[in-house]
Amino acid sequence: MKQIGRQFGTLVGLLALCAVLWALTPYFLTVSNLLNVVEQTSINAIVAVGMTFVIVSGGIDLSVGSIVALSGVVLGTALQSAHALPVSLLLAFATGVACGLTNGALISWGGLPPFIVTLGTMSIARGAALLYTEGRPVSGFGPEFRSLATGRIGFVPAPVILMAAVYLAANFVLTHTTFGRYVYAIGGNEEATRLSGVAVRFHKTMMYGVSGLTSAVAAVILTARLNSAQPIAGIMYELDAIAATVIGGTSLMGGEGTLGGTLVGALIMGVLRNGLNLLGVSSFLQQIVIGGVIVVAVLLDTVLKRKR
Amino acid sequence: MTRAAPALEMRGIRKTFPGVVALDDVDLTLEAGDVHMLLGENGAGKSTLMKILSGACRRDGGSIAVGGEAVEIASPRDALALGIRVIYQELSLVPQLSVAENMFLGALPTYGRRVQTDPPCTRHRRPFTRYRRPGPFGPGFGILNRRALREQTARLLVDLGLELDPAAPVARLGLAQRQMVEIAKALSTGHARILVMDEPTSSLTAPEVSQLFDLIDRLASRGVAIVYITHRLDEVFRIGRRITVLRDGRHVTTRPVGDVTVAELVQLMANRNLTEHFPKVPAPRGAELLRVEHLSSAGRLFDVSFSLHAGEVVGVAGLVGAGRTELARAVSGADRFEDGRLILDGGEVRFRQPADAIARGVGLLPEDRKSDGLVACLTVARNIALPHGRRLARFGVVPPGAEAKLAEPIADDLRVKAAPAQPVRLLSGGNQQKVVLGKWLAGDVRVFVFDEPTRGVDVGSKVEIYNLMNRLTARGAGILMISSELPELVGMSDRVIVMHRGRIHAEFDRGAATEERVLAAALGLPHPVPSEAAERRRVEG
Numbered sequence: 001m002k003q004i005g006r007q008f009g010t011l012v013g014l015l016a017l018c019a020v021l022w023a024l025t026p027y028f029l030t031v032s033n034l035l036n037v038v039e040q041t042s043i044n045a046i047v048a049v050g051m052t053f054v055i056v057s058g059g060i061d062l063s064v065g066s067i068v069a070l071s072g073v074v075l076g077t078a079l080q081s082a083h084a085l086p087v088s089l090l091l092a093f094a095t096g097v098a099c100g101l102t103n104g105a106l107i108s109w110g111g112l113p114p115f116i117v118t119l120g121t122m123s124i125a126r127g128a129a130l131l132y133t134e135g136r137p138v139s140g141f142g143p144e145f146r147s148l149a150t151g152r153i154g155f156v157p158a159p160v161i162l163m164a165a166v167y168l169a170a171n172f173v174l175t176h177t178t179f180g181r182y183v184y185a186i187g188g189n190e191e192a193t194r195l196s197g198v199a200v201r202f203h204k205t206m207m208y209g210v211s212g213l214t215s216a217v218a219a220v221i222l223t224a225r226l227n228s229a230q231p232i233a234g235i236m237y238e239l240d241a242i243a244a245t246v247i248g249g250t251s252l253m254g255g256e257g258t259l260g261g262t263l264v265g266a267l268i269m270g271v272l273r274n275g276l277n278l279l280g281v282s283s284f285l286q287q288i289v290i291g292g293v294i295v296v297a298v299l300l301d302t303v304l305k306r307k308r
Numbered sequence: 309m310t311r312a313a314p315a316l317e318m319r320g321i322r323k324t325f326p327g328v329v330a331l332d333d334v335d336l337t338l339e340a341g342d343v344h345m346l347l348g349e350n351g352a353g354k355s356t357l358m359k360i361l362s363g364a365c366r367r368d369g370g371s372i373a374v375g376g377e378a379v380e381i382a383s384p385r386d387a388l389a390l391g392i393r394v395i396y397q398e399l400s401l402v403p404q405l406s407v408a409e410n411m412f413l414g415a416l417p418t419y420g421r422r423v424q425t426d427p428p429c430t431r432h433r434r435p436f437t438r439y440r441r442p443g444p445f446g447p448g449f450g451i452l453n454r455r456a457l458r459e460q461t462a463r464l465l466v467d468l469g470l471e472l473d474p475a476a477p478v479a480r481l482g483l484a485q486r487q488m489v490e491i492a493k494a495l496s497t498g499h500a501r502i503l504v505m506d507e508p509t510s511s512l513t514a515p516e517v518s519q520l521f522d523l524i525d526r527l528a529s530r531g532v533a534i535v536y537i538t539h540r541l542d543e544v545f546r547i548g549r550r551i552t553v554l555r556d557g558r559h560v561t562t563r564p565v566g567d568v569t570v571a572e573l574v575q576l577m578a579n580r581n582l583t584e585h586f587p588k589v590p591a592p593r594g595a596e597l598l599r600v601e602h603l604s605s606a607g608r609l610f611d612v613s614f615s616l617h618a619g620e621v622v623g624v625a626g627l628v629g630a631g632r633t634e635l636a637r638a639v640s641g642a643d644r645f646e647d648g649r650l651i652l653d654g655g656e657v658r659f660r661q662p663a664d665a666i667a668r669g670v671g672l673l674p675e676d677r678k679s680d681g682l683v684a685c686l687t688v689a690r691n692i693a694l695p696h697g698r699r700l701a702r703f704g705v706v707p708p709g710a711e712a713k714l715a716e717p718i719a720d721d722l723r724v725k726a727a728p729a730q731p732v733r734l735l736s737g738g739n740q741q742k743v744v745l746g747k748w749l750a751g752d753v754r755v756f757v758f759d760e761p762t763r764g765v766d767v768g769s770k771v772e773i774y775n776l777m778n779r780l781t782a783r784g785a786g787i788l789m790i791s792s793e794l795p796e797l798v799g800m801s802d803r804v805i806v807m808h809r810g811r812i813h814a815e816f817d818r819g820a821a822t823e824e825r826v827l828a829a830a831l832g833l834p835h836p837v838p839s840e841a842a843e844r845r846r847v848e849g
Contacts, residue, residue: 187404198413
C-alpha cells in the first residue's frame with residue numbers, strides 16, 4: 001500500500017512535468033515526440049532494471065556503463081565477422097552476464113564491498129572494450145540487425161517494445177518468484193535471510209548477473225541505433241540508472257523499491273531532457289537542472305516518509 | 309528395554325577463538341520431548357554451543373549426532389535440513405516482508421512440486437534423511453505460489469493457536485508478535501526436531517509468556533526437543549524438564565529440574581553464593597533533579613508528571629506498549645514531545661536532540677542495545693568514548709591513546725570481560741550492556757534513564773549492574789529505571805510509577821510496592837489504597 005502510494009506520487013510528478021512542458025511548448029505533446037522520448041529513454045530504463053535488483057538487495061553496481069560498452073563491441077565484432085545474428089546476440093548477453101556474475105561472486109564469496117568491486121569492473125571492462133577494438137568504433141551492420149532499433153510494430157518503435165518486454169519479464173521475476181522475494185529479503189535483513197536457510201551468496205551473485213544481462217540488452221539497442229559499436233559508449237550510464245532507480249522510490253538502504261517506480265523515474269529523466277532541449281536550454285544548464293531534480297525527488301520522498 | 313536414540317547428542321565439543329577457549333569438552337544430550345534449560349553466566353559458552361548446533365559457527369573438536377546418526381553441520385542450511393531450528397534473541401525477521409513471507413522465507417512454496425501440507429511438528433517421525441534439499445530457487449523454476457503460501461501460513465497459524473494476519477508487514481508488528489512470527493517461522497518447514505530458544509520471554513508480558521509456555525508444552529508433547537536458554541530462574545522451574553549448566557566454557561552438570569533448588573542453581577552457575585539478589589543500598593534523598601510536567605505526545609503519552617530526586621531510583625512499570633520507552637526517549641531528548649515541560653535543576657529545558665540532553669547531564673541507556681546502544685563494529689574503548697569526543701579532542705584531533713585512557717578504568721570498574729581494543733560485536737550480551745553503561749560513566753551525567761538495563765544479561769552481571777546503580781545514587785545521581793522484571797523494579801526502586809496506556813496509573817513508595825500491586829496496576833486494575841506518594845502529589849498539585 002505504501003509502495004503503491006509512493007509510486008503514485010512519482011507518477012503525479014511525471015504528469016505534472018508533462019503538463020508544464022505542454023503549456024510551455026506546442027511540440028512536446030505530439031505523438032511523434034512522445035514516442036521519441038520513450039525510445040530515447042529505453043536504454044537507460046533497461047539498464048535501470050538490473051540496477052533496481054541490485055539496489056533493492058542493498059548493493060550498488062557502478063560497472064553497468066562499461067558493461068554496455070564491452071557487450072556492444074563484442075556484439076559489433078561478432079556481427080562484422082559474419083556470425084549469425086542470434087549467435088552474436090548470445091555472445092553479447094554472455095559477456096554482460098559474465099561481467100555481472102564476476103561482480104557478484106567477488107561481492108558474495110570474496111566478501112568485498114559492492115562499491116569497490118563494481119568500481120574496479122567499471123575500469124576493467126572499459127579497458128577491455130578499448131583494448132579489444134584498439135580504441136576504434138566498429139561500424140556498419142546489416143539491415144536485419146538495425147531493425148532492432150529502426151523497426152516498428154504498428155507505430156511503436158522496436159526499442160520501446162523491447163523495453164516493455166524486459167520490464168514485464170523482470171517485474172514477474174521480482175514479484176512472483178522466490179528469487180524476487182530473496183532480493184527484498186537480502187536487502188531488508190541479510191543475516192536473517194541467511195539464517196532462514198536461503199543461499200544468500202548464490203542469489204546475490206545472480207542479482208549482479210541480472211544487472212549484467214540488462215546492460216547487455218541495452219548495448220544491443222544502443223549499437224543498433226548508432227549503427228556502430230563504440231568502446232567509449234555508455235559513459236555515465238551508471239549514474240543515470242541509479243538516478244532513475246532512486247527517483248522511482250527505491251531505497252539505497254535496500255529492501256524497498258519497485259520496477260514500476262524505476263520506469264517512471266527513467267521517464268522523468270527522459271522527459272526532462274527532451275523538454276529542456278525543446279525549450280532550447282543550454283546543455284550546461286540542463287545538467288544543473290537534472291541534478292537538482294534528482295536531489296529534490298529524493299528529498300521529497302524522505303520528507304514524506306518521515307511524516308508517516 | 310531398548311531406548312530410542314536421543315534426538316541430539318553433542319559430545320566433547322571444543323571451540324577456540326583467537327586467545328580464548330570458548331568451549332572445552334562440552335556435552336549436551338536431548339531426548340525427544342525434552343524441555344532442556346541451558347544455563348550459565350554470560351561468556352559461559354551457551355551461545356557458542358548453540359551457534360555450533362545451528363551451523364553459524366564451526367566446532368574445533370567433538371562430535372554431533374542427530375537421531376543417533378553422526379552428522380556434520382557446516383552451514384545454517386545443513387542445520388535446517390537436519391530439523392534444527394533456532395530462534396534468536398535478537399529477532400531476525402525482514403521487516404519489509406509480510407508475516408507469511410517471513411515464516412516461509414527459506415522454503416517459499418513454488419509451482420512445480422506439491423508443497424508439504426500436513427501439519428508441521430507431527431512430521432518428526434518421518435526419517436529426516438528423506439528431506440531433500442531443494443535447489444536454490446526452490447522446486448521448479450521458483451515461481452511463487454502465492455495461494456499456497458497464504459494457505460500454508462493460515463494453517464500453521466491455526467495449528468499453533470496464533471492470531472496474526474499473514475499479509476501484515478512485520479514492520480507493523482510489536483515485539484511480542486514478532487516473537488510469535490519467529491517461532492512460527494522456525495516450525496514452518498515441517499520436520500522440526502530440535503528447537504533452540506534464546507531468552508524468548510525477554511520482551512514479552514506475563515500473558516504472552518503464558519501463551520508461549522503453552523506452545524512450548526504442546527510442541528514438547530509432540531516430540532520436539534527444546535533447548536531453552538534463559539536467565540530467569542522462575543522459568544526454569546515453570547517449564548523446564550532437565551537442566552544443563554555451563555560455566556567458563558565447561559560442562560558443570562546435567563540433571564532433572566526436580567533435583568535442584570533455586571539457591572543451588574545460582575551457585576552452580578556462578579560458583580559463588582549470591583545471598584542478596586537485590587543489593588539495594590538506599591541513598592539519602594537530595595534536591596529535585598528532574599521534574600516532568602504534563603508530558604504528552606499524541607497517542608503515546610498523556611499528561612505524564614513525576615519528579616526524580618538526587619539519590620533516588622524511580623522504577624517505571626507497565627506492559628509492553630504502555631508508553632514506558634516513549635517516556636524514556638522523550639525525557640532524554642531522543643524523541644520530541646508535543647506538550648508539557650521538563651524541569652532540570654529548577655529551570656525549564658528543551659531538548660531538540662540527544663546531544664542537548666547529554667550536555668545537561670541526562671543520559672539514556674536504550675532498550676535495544678544492538679540497534680540503539682552500540683556501534684557494533686567499533687571497539688570497546690571507542691564505544692565508551694563516543695559521547696566524549698569533543699572533550700577528548702584537541703582542535704578536532706583525538707590524541708592517540710586518549711580513548712583507551714578514558715575507557716580502560718571504566719571497563720575495569722564495570723568488569724567488562726574484554727580487551728578495550730576488541731570490537732563490541734564479539735562480546736556477550738551482559739558485557740555489551742556494561743559497555744553501553746560505561747558510555748555515561750565518563751561524563752557528568754547525573755540523570756540516568758535506564759530502559760531495561762538487565763535484559764538478556766546473566767545473573768552475575770545483573771548484580772554488578774545493581775551495585776553500579778547503588779554507587780551512582782550514592783554519588784548523588786538520579787536513576788529512572790524502566791523494567792519488565794517486577795522483582796527487579798520492586799527490589800531496586802525507591803519509588804515505582806506504573807504506566808498504563810500512556811498514563812501514570814499508580815505510584816508506590818518502596819514499602820508499598822509489592823509485585824502483586826505493581827502488576828495489578830500495570831494491567832489497569834484500580835488499586836484500592838492510594839499510596840502516600842500519590843496522595844502527596846494530589847495535595848501538592
